[in-house]
Amino acid sequence: MAAESFVKNLKKSAVAALWLSFLTMPIMVIRVDTVEKTIAWRWMHLVWMLVGSFVFALAWHFLMDRRDRGGAATDANVEPTPSRFAVWLANPRVNRPLMALGLLFATAFPFLFSVYQTNILISALIYVVLGLGLNITVGLAGLLDLGYVAFYAVGAYAYALLNHHFHLGFWAVLPVGGILGAFFGILLGFPVLRLRGDYLAIVTLGFGEIVRLVLQNWDAFSFGPSGVSNIDRPGFFGITYSVDQATTYIYYLALLGVLLAIFVSGRLKDSRVGRAWLALREDEIACQAMGIDNTKAKLLAFAMGATFAGFMGVVFAAKTTYINPASFTFMESAMILAIVVLGGMGSIPGVILGAFLLMLLPEYMRAFSQYRMLLFGATMILVMVFRPQGLIRARRKIYKVNINTVDKA
Amino acid sequence: MSETRRDAVLSVRNMSMNFGGLRALSEVDFEVRKGEVVALIGPNGAGKTTFFNCITGIYAPTEGEVLATARDGKTRRINGMRTNLVCELGMARTFQNIRLFASMTALENVMIGRHCRTREGLFGAIFRGPGTRREEQEVVDKSYRLLQKVGLENVANEYASNLPYGAQRRLEIARALATEPFLLLLDEPAAGMNPQETLELKEMVIQIRHEFDVSVLLIEHDMKMVMSLSDRIYVMEYGRVIATGTPAEVSADPEVIRAYLGEESDA
Numbered sequence: 001m002a003a004e005s006f007v008k009n010l011k012k013s014a015v016a017a018l019w020l021s022f023l024t025m026p027i028m029v030i031r032v033d034t035v036e037k038t039i040a041w042r043w044m045h046l047v048w049m050l051v052g053s054f055v056f057a058l059a060w061h062f063l064m065d066r067r068d069r070g071g072a073a074t075d076a077n078v079e080p081t082p083s084r085f086a087v088w089l090a091n092p093r094v095n096r097p098l099m100a101l102g103l104l105f106a107t108a109f110p111f112l113f114s115v116y117q118t119n120i121l122i123s124a125l126i127y128v129v130l131g132l133g134l135n136i137t138v139g140l141a142g143l144l145d146l147g148y149v150a151f152y153a154v155g156a157y158a159y160a161l162l163n164h165h166f167h168l169g170f171w172a173v174l175p176v177g178g179i180l181g182a183f184f185g186i187l188l189g190f191p192v193l194r195l196r197g198d199y200l201a202i203v204t205l206g207f208g209e210i211v212r213l214v215l216q217n218w219d220a221f222s223f224g225p226s227g228v229s230n231i232d233r234p235g236f237f238g239i240t241y242s243v244d245q246a247t248t249y250i251y252y253l254a255l256l257g258v259l260l261a262i263f264v265s266g267r268l269k270d271s272r273v274g275r276a277w278l279a280l281r282e283d284e285i286a287c288q289a290m291g292i293d294n295t296k297a298k299l300l301a302f303a304m305g306a307t308f309a310g311f312m313g314v315v316f317a318a319k320t321t322y323i324n325p326a327s328f329t330f331m332e333s334a335m336i337l338a339i340v341v342l343g344g345m346g347s348i349p350g351v352i353l354g355a356f357l358l359m360l361l362p363e364y365m366r367a368f369s370q371y372r373m374l375l376f377g378a379t380m381i382l383v384m385v386f387r388p389q390g391l392i393r394a395r396r397k398i399y400k401v402n403i404n405t406v407d408k409a
Numbered sequence: 410m411s412e413t414r415r416d417a418v419l420s421v422r423n424m425s426m427n428f429g430g431l432r433a434l435s436e437v438d439f440e441v442r443k444g445e446v447v448a449l450i451g452p453n454g455a456g457k458t459t460f461f462n463c464i465t466g467i468y469a470p471t472e473g474e475v476l477a478t479a480r481d482g483k484t485r486r487i488n489g490m491r492t493n494l495v496c497e498l499g500m501a502r503t504f505q506n507i508r509l510f511a512s513m514t515a516l517e518n519v520m521i522g523r524h525c526r527t528r529e530g531l532f533g534a535i536f537r538g539p540g541t542r543r544e545e546q547e548v549v550d551k552s553y554r555l556l557q558k559v560g561l562e563n564v565a566n567e568y569a570s571n572l573p574y575g576a577q578r579r580l581e582i583a584r585a586l587a588t589e590p591f592l593l594l595l596d597e598p599a600a601g602m603n604p605q606e607t608l609e610l611k612e613m614v615i616q617i618r619h620e621f622d623v624s625v626l627l628i629e630h631d632m633k634m635v636m637s638l639s640d641r642i643y644v645m646e647y648g649r650v651i652a653t654g655t656p657a658e659v660s661a662d663p664e665v666i667r668a669y670l671g672e673e674s675d676a
Contacts, residue, residue, distance in 0.1 A: 264535055271534030271541075272527055272548070279510050279521045286508035289465060291496035291525030291588050300531065396514050398566050401553040402546055 005065060013057035020053045021046055067386055090395075106255055110248040118251050122319055124359040125254035126312050131339040131351040132261040133308025138337065139346035139394070140274060141301035142281025144201045146333055147188070147208025151181045151306035153328035155313020157215060160228035160323050170234035170318050174311065181310020182303040184211075189302035193295055196284065208333055216325040227324025234318050250319050257315060258352075261308060266348055268304070270397040277301055278346075342383055344390025353391055416443045417478065418592050418624050419464065419500070424473030424488075426456075426463055426648075433459045434648045437473070441592060446618060446625040448635045451645035452668060457628045458505060460645070461596055465502050466492040480591050497525040501585035502594035505628075507577050511570035515561055515580055518569050519552035522587025555583045558620075559613065575606045579613070586621060593617070595627040599634055607631055611638050636660065644668065 021028075028049055031040040089095055110118045130152065137145045155177035162168040162176065192203050215222045222228070233246045234253065241249070268274045276297045279287040288294045317323050335358065343354025362372055383391065421439035425432065434456045441447045449457050463470045469489030478484045479499045487495055496502075501522070510518050527548055533541040556562045559579040564572060569580060578598055585593055595614070599607045611634050618625055629635050635642065636656040644652040644659055646668045652659050659665055 267535050267537060268531075271537075272524060272529045272545075273531055273534050275513070275517060275521055276524055278513055278517075279524075282510035282512060283508050285467070285492075286504065286510070287521070288492040289467070289496055289502055289504075289508075290521050290584060291493050291501075292521070293491075293493050304531070394512075396512070396517060396568070398514075399516055399520075399549045401516075401565070402550050 009058060009061040009065070012061060013054050016057040017050050017054035021049045024049055063386065110251050115244050115247050118247050120360065120363050122247070122251050122254050124356055125251075125258050126316055126319075127336065127339060127359045128258050128352050128355040129254075129261045129308055129312045130336045131343065131355045132258075132265050132348065133305045133312070134336050135305075135340050135346065135348070135351045136265060136268065136277070136308070137301050137305035138340055139344075139351070140269065140281065141277040141298065143192075143298060143301055144197065144204070145302070145305065146201050146205040146330070146337065147211070148204075148305070148309060148336055149328045149330070149332040150188075150208040150211035151184055151309035152313045152316070152332070153211055153215060153325070154180050154184050154306075155310035156317040156323050156327070157222060157228070157313070158310070159314040159317040160231050161222070163231050163317075164228055167232075169232065170314065174314050177310040177314035178307045179310070181306040181308070181313070184310075185303040185306025186299050188306075189299040193298055205330070205333075208328075208330060212325050212328050212330075215328070222325075225324060225326070227322060227326075228317075229322040231317050231321045231323070233321060250315070254315060254319075257311065262348060262352075269346070269348070273297075273300065338380065342380065342390060344392045344394055346394035347390060347392045350390050350392030350394065357391075417441065417476075418443050419478075419626070420476045421464065422474045422476070424463060424470045424475060426459055426468060427471045432648055434463065434470070437645075437648075437650055439643060439650070441624050441626050444618065444622070444624055445640045446614065446627070446638055448639035448642045449626065449628045449645060450630070450632075450635055450642060455645040456648040457645055458596060459648075461502065461594060461628065463488075464495075465500060465594065466490045466495040477592070493525065496588055496590075499589065499591040500594060501588040501590035501592075503578075503581040503585055503596055503598060505596040505600065507574075507581060509569040509577055509580060509584075511568065513569060514566050515569055515572065515576075516549070516552055516556060516565040518580055519555050519583050519587045520548050522555075522584040523548045523552060526587075526589055552583075552587060555587055556580075558586075558617070559583045575602055578602065578610070582613070582617070586617065586623075590623055592624045592626060595625065595629075597628050597630065599629055599631045607634055610634070614638060 025046060028045045029042050031042060032038075033040065089098075109121060130148070133151075134145065134148050137143050137148070158177045158180050159170065159173045162173050188204065188207050192200050195203060216225055218224070234249065236249060276287070276292045277300075279290065279292060280294060280297050280301075284294060287297075316327075320327075339354040339358050340351055341354075342358065343352070344350025358376075362369070362376075365372075365375075368375065417440050419439070419441040421437055424434060424437045424439075426434040437460065439460075449460065451457055459468070462468045464475050464487070466487065466489065473488070474486060475488045476484050477487050477495075477498060477500060485498065487498065487500075490498075510521065513521070527544055529541050529544050553562065553565060556565050559582060561572075561576055561580060561583065564576065569577065572580060578601075582593075582595070582598065598614075599610055602610060614625060614627075615638070617623065627635075627639070639656060641654065642652075642656055642659045643650050644662070644665050651664045651668060652662045654662070
């Protein structure tokens, strides 16, 4: 059986390789030199093309076969049994020390590595929080929001402008950023209450662009494309410190933000509110027929996700000390959405992993920066084909039933 | 029809529903009394599910009145009331094409039903104080007990999508019961079940009515089940109620026989 399918795969791959080589021959093999008026036939390229595409096709078929043999695992509607690795990782005796180790490493990071590295990690941490925020809206409540960066911009501009005009400090504006984020979340939520799926995505996309364009064009309010500069770094009981120290300080703020975000979204996920969001995602009509107020649940999901972004916007403005509308393009929204989808919708460890992968890999693979978008696209395709649920699949909590009270009844 | 009887939990008067030019329901009078099992039968497309959707707030009826008497004894007009408020009032339904929350466990599906009977909010969820924890535990325990009632306690932590068909049907009933209804609306609960499962379902409905003190309104095509289970039957055809009465009366009604078996073309 296995040998048979292998021979079949060999044949398929050979055909694919031949076809591809034939199709790409004009550009890969023939080179016309218009100055010298000569034609160079680079036959070696054809060989490379043949071998390369053959190996690639074989690997692809092998992986596809393996995926299909997994059977149920590919069907999005059937929940597969967790792998042995996942079970091992879920054991508290394993993951508790691992988490402690990770936290220890994160705490010591600014002292072990350079300011440059710390700065990179701050960006990654900010994106972890943004990912966790969007995870509430998209992952839990299933409301596809393509304009999420607007709330981030609201937080950032809230700090930048209040600081510029009224010299308000970081700590005074931080809650304002969060509240403004929530307010804008509800503002977006109201008109889209009746929309779902593609329509919702389009409206949220438009909302994100509106916010960016307003910031870009309303010179009197937001200083237009030139942005706001000389934003104060966060204060610490009036102590002045160097840029390096400020970086370390912001690093710890971002870390604290991540821990808080993990805590809050973890608690929400398995609560009455979180379950209502999940029900909303799974089946809107049944959800409402079971007594859940859809309107309230939706607005709450938008507001909660936006609050995270509002807070992080303030942190971002304080970190860079300079912001302009170019930092809040649709690309950022797409990136955050990619973090959530790649990591695993609704899965907190998944989103964290996704954020680190998508933020850190491009930084540390600058050698391949030419191919960044190519690699990015290829990764997304591979993940969607082989792990449509994301890198780490969300799992539901197993509730402890209090047997005694059950028996008594 | 005569005046609403005092023990009616649901009475529908002269209700019509138009979709544009199509009259899906026309002047329907309907009544469910306390503790009754009432069946609504009729050929496909007669408007049975539309009727369900009208009384549960998914559609707002074009004309007529829907009155519900909740456990508190007050009678309310519920035409066009929001679906979740109808459910909160105490009318819980199941769906013809099963609508469970697929990626949630069986227990969680039932816990969703408890949503409108609990109050924990955002801050309670984040800080998880003693009040919240007590309420959570109560929700879990009550939901588990309901799973026991429908015989699904062994698969409490299975995802709903992994359950076999019959179990999914029973899970829907458990989820509806979790909302503490006074009226349970079952839309074709026996569809796709084999005779053995149908028999078990029937036993379960009888037991539930007794134990939870609910009235039951069901749409069903399985005549054996309808005839042996229901106290009264309404027969619909083309959006009208063509016959009402006990199973014996209805099965002898010439109109009903005509609707189901067709008219003789030539006498």
